[in-house]
Amino acid sequence: MVLLITAVFLILLLSIVIPLIGLKLKHSSLRKISLILIMLACLISIFLSLQVLLGKDISFQIFVSGTAFSMLIDSLAAFFIIIISIVGFCVSIYSISYAEHFESVKKRNFLVSLMALFILSMMFVVISHNLLGFLFFWELMSISSFLLVLFDYEKEETKKAGIFYFVMTQLGTIFLIFSFILIYINTGTLDFTNTSLSPFLSSILFITLAIGFGTKAGMVPFHKWLSYAHPASPSSISALMSGVMIKVAIYGLIRFLFIISQQQLWWGIAILIFGTISALLGIIYALKEQDLKRLLAYSSIENIGIILISIGLYMIFTYYSLPAIALVALFAGLFHAFNHSLFKSLLFMTAGSVVNATHTKNIEKMGGLVKNMKYTSLLFLIGAISISALPPFNGFVSELMIFQVFFKSNSISSPLIKLILMISMSLFALTSALAAACFVKAFGIVFLAVPRSKEAKEAKEADKFMLVGPAILAILCMVIGVFSFQILNFIGEKAGVSFDLPNLLWISIGTFIIGVIAYLIIRNIGNKHSRVSETWGCGINSQNSKMEYTASGFSEPIVTIFSSIYQPKKINKPTFYDSKGVIFKEGQASLSLIKFFEEYLYLPPLKMVHYISEKLYKIQNKIDLDSFILYIFLTILALLIIVGVVIR
Amino acid sequence: MISFFLFAIVNILVVLILAPFYISLIKKVKALFQGRKGPKLFQAYYNLLKLFKKESIYSTNSSFIMRVAPYINIICSIVAILFVPLLFIPDNYFGFGNIILFLYILALAKFFMALAGLDAGSTFGGMGSSREMSISSIIEPIVIIIFATLAFVYNSVNFFEIFGATSVGLVHASLWLLLIPLIIVLLTETARIPIDNPETHLELTMVHEAMILEQSGKNLALMELSSGVKQVLLMAIIINLFFPIGFNLPLSLIGIGTSLIAFLIKSIILAISIGIIESFIAKSRLFRLPIIFAIAFLLSLITLMMEMLL
Structure with missing residues (x-):
């Protein structure tokens, strides 16, 4: 077993190095070898993890200059390795063609190499069973993903996204380091062992862990980086980041929650509430989005919210010592994490094909792609149905499990908790319905009807690897x-x-039989003739793309209904020739939505830092000698007073 | 096993045969209230037959979505029929009957219907899809709260088990409060006044009609039939929850016959009341709808909290 893990490590290292050897080599063979090696590593680790899930845990230690990096693959880690490996495998196949789309040969090689590093670091975060190792691979993961976000560094937009991502992710790490120090002080060891602190300290530990991992996972209000980083990075990387990396953060949260003993009730409630808010705001922001990849990024925030909801439910039910229900909640969350990684990376990859074909991310310029990109559209449709939680696809099953957990909240004694759970449940229901609306919009506007631009009209089907x-x-x-x-x-x-689930296999078989019978009957009764003709355009001779419904038009009713959340700002400043305002001269009109978190949460601390540093700058900027001597004098005086007070 | 097959065949046939009847019945009631003579009671059947015999016209812009959506709709509706027992409950139900699965199967049908609305590239279709998806999103919390209440009261998430409990007289008094939200859900899901107006072709008011505007011939017939089926199923849920007299008699020919007659009487009364409600209420503005839904939500939440705390 340990041999196999070493093999995975070495194979991934090899696939990092190989593209770098031929950095300027135009031929794709080295990149292909490297990608095939990644696939091989993924297959081995799927095999390994299945062994772990069926049998017993694997643990081993690696010594690096005297420090032990202990590793452990238990079922939780194995589960997340399967997520990483499946998505890694499919993204590698996709990248065989996708990597060749970049102009510069160097970039193509760097993409493959960094991708291998990214997958390697994620795998080793998950199997690290030691604070130091965890932090090391965590940072490796952050840095490799940061470099991948900055991939199109020539663009101004990408630079901003990269810096934003870097700052956010490092802020998260600071919280993590702080909580790791707390754990270390308490247990005296770097291993993951049960930590029991005073209620106050353990609450602080919980908060720092939740902020640290929540930032990486994209929990509201620390979610903003997703909507910048995902559109900026290459699509294969968005698939990995959204499909896998944010799940690694969820893994971290679950792993560390397991080692804190004496959990408090409000932790679970806090996770539940933040999860609900993330889910709802994520999908509400996704609905109004016109950038295809940003829409998917916001939808990831929604799904992270759903996973957090089930973790919150798990904690609440555990607190009330109802382990049977609590475990269903935990499994529902893990299952949703798994499902989300499948359909979100599917959606990101197909979105990448669409963006490649149309050279734009703006869905208002797409449309009609179903005719030229038949297979891509079918794949996107499957992803859209899955993410909208419609049966018989996987997204439905995990949401069903969460609903069933909610339905069991009657066994909790406290009325207040019941009320919170019920409100959270109805918002969760709203979220999943809005998700369906969002993906009707995404699929309908991108793939259906008349092309809205020349590029969309001339789009070509993606390469075979980008379909497989x-x-x-x-x-x-x-x-x-x-x-x-x-x-x-x-x-x-x-x-x-025990999960009380309906047997979808029976129902699918039943549906299939009914479908065949119904089809045969309808075929025989109904008129078999059909005709193709123009869409009725109220008397206009030919339909054009300007007459179609747009993406912003589609989401308009929802924007109006939820206007208190969106806070749309309408600016309308007309000027007139005459005094009574009849003859229009010129004017300016715009509609923008408030960036609530940026304007109210991120900017104030930034402004404060600016303010303080400006003041400090003034102090330092006086170059005359006298004031410096004054500073020295004041410092010595202060020190003397402090020393005097302390010694006495 | 056999009783399930019997159930499946009887349920599907009864719902499919009855579905068009209520469409014309409600129209007739409304016509009488407006002082008109109104259509024949079996007019909907003639309409469906006529549409089945007509050729389908597809838009040049349309894709496979337009062609599969009617089939997906009718198949989803028929599968949904298997979730709601109308006359009796079989011994075994093979995983059918889950409330949430029922809702989401109908949602799958709606998903494809909305896509088909966008497919032809007509403004009407897009508008219909957009409005339909918005309305169905904001009604969702109410539906879930209603079913959560039922799940708490009857300790089950399965229609077969819940109706099994109501049929032996286990109806809580406080559950009657759910009747109002359930009727609002019924009116919403079947695109009726005050949420939607099924009769006009005026872009200010239409939602559902706009979405299926591009459907024609056989496909339109399938769409109409499946919305008829949905209406019968939602009516059956209300009837079997609150008025279970004559439901689930001992399994025999006479028992099924009696149940059928009882269901017919109850459902005709309900359909007539829907017609009366529609005649007395004006269509609400689209952005006023959240107020109606808020009322329904509040009532269902109150019921739920009452059931949970008392």
Whole structure:
């Protein structure tokens, strides 16, 4: 076993190095070898993790200059390794063609190399069982992803996104380091061991952990980096970051929550509330978005919210010592993390193909792609159905499990908690319905109707590798959905949990039989003739793309209904020739939505730092000698007083 | 096993045969209130047959979505029929009957219907899809709260089990409060006044009609039939929850026959009341709808909290 892990490590190292050897080599063979090696490593680690899930844990230690980096693959780690490996495998297939789209040869090689580093670091974050190792690979993961976000560094927009991502992610790490120090002081060891602190200190530990991991996961209000980093980075990397990296943060949160003993009730409630807010705001922001990749990024925030909701439920039910329900909640969250990684990377990859074909990320300039990009559109459709939680696909099953946990909240004694749970449940229901609306918009505006630009009209179908990678994920989405009852029963038996789920296999078979019968009957009764003709345009001779519904038009009712959240600012300043305002001269009109978190949460501390540093700058900037001597004098005086007080 | 097959066949046939009837019945009631004679009671059947016999016209812009959406709609509706027992409850139900699955199967149908609305590239279709998805999003919390209440009261998330409990007289008094939100959900999901107006072709008011404007012939017939089926199912939920007299008699030919007659009487009364409600209420403005939904939400939340705390 340990040999296999070493093999994975070495293979991934090799695939980091190989593209760098031929950095200026135009031929794609080295990149292909490297990508195939990544796939191999992913396959080995899937095999390994399945062994762990079926059998027993693997643990081993690596000594680096006297410090032990202990590693452990238990079922939790194995589960997340499977997520990383499946997505890594499919993204590697996709990248065989995708990497060749970049102009500069150096960039193509760097993309593959950094991707291998990124996957390696994520895998080793998950199996690290030691604070130091965890932090090391965590930072490696952050830095490699930062470099990948900055991939198109020539663009001004990308630079901003990269810096934003870097600052946010490092702020998160500061919180993590702080909490790790707390754990270390308490336990005296760098290993993950049970930590029992005073209620106050353990609450502080919880807060720092939640902020640290929440920032990486994209929890509201620390979510802003996702909407910048995802559109800026290459699509294969967005797929990895959104599909996998934010799940690694969820892994960290669960892992560290397990080692804090004496959990308090309000922790679970806090996670639940922040999860609900993330889910709702994520999807509400996604709905109004016109940048395809940013829309998907916001939808990731929604799904992280859903995962956090189930973790919150797990903590609340554990507090009330209802382990049977609590475990269902935890499994629902993990299952949703798994499902989300499948369909979100599927969506990001197909979105990448669309962006490549149309050379724009703005969905208002797309449309009609279903005709030229048949397979891509079908794959995107499957992703859209899965993420909208519609049966029989996998997204539905995890949301169903969460609903069923909510339905059991009657067993909690406290009325207040019940009320909170019920409100959270109805908002969760709203979220999943809005997700369906959001993806009707995404699919409908991007793929259906008349092309809205020349590029969209001339788009070409993606390369075969760019179809195979997402296709595997699409098939998995379907298979896992249909066989969910069998899969979860198998897992449930091992873990001693019973999930009360409908048997989707029976229902799918039933649906299939009904479908065939209905189709045959309709075919025989109905008129078989059909005709193709122009869309009715109220008397206008030919339909053009300007007459279609737009993406902003589609989301307009929802923007109006939720205007208190969006706070749309309408600016309308007309000027007139005459005094009564009849003859229009010129004017300016714009509609913008408030950037609440940036304007009210991120900017004030920034302004404060600016303010303080400006003041300090003034002090330092006086170059005359007298004032410096005065400073020295004042410092010595202050020191003397302090020393005097302390010694006495 | 056999009883399930019997159930499946009886349920599907009854719902499919009855579905068009209520469409014309409600129209008739409204016509009478407006002082008109109104259509024949079986007019909807003639309409469907006529549409089935007509050729389908597809837009030049449209894709496979337009072609599969009617089939997906009708298949989803038929599968949904298997979730709501109308006349009796079989011994075994093979995983059917889950409330949430029922809702999401209908949502799948709606998803494709909305996509088909966008497919032809017509402004009407897009407008209909946009409004329909917005309305169905904001009604969702109410639906979930209603079903959560049922799940708490009957300790089950399965229609078969819940109706099994109501049929032996386990109806809580406080549950009657749910009737109002349920009727609002019924009016919303079947695109009726005050949420939507099924009769006009005026872009200010239409939602559902706009979405299926580009459908024609056989496909339109399938769309109409599936919305008829949805209406019967939602009516059946209300009837079997609150007025379960004659439901689930011992399994025999006479038992099923009696249940059928009882269901017919109850559903005709309900359909007539829907017609009356529609005649007395004006269509609400689209952006006034959240107020109606807020009322429904509040009522269902109050019921839920009452059931949970008392």
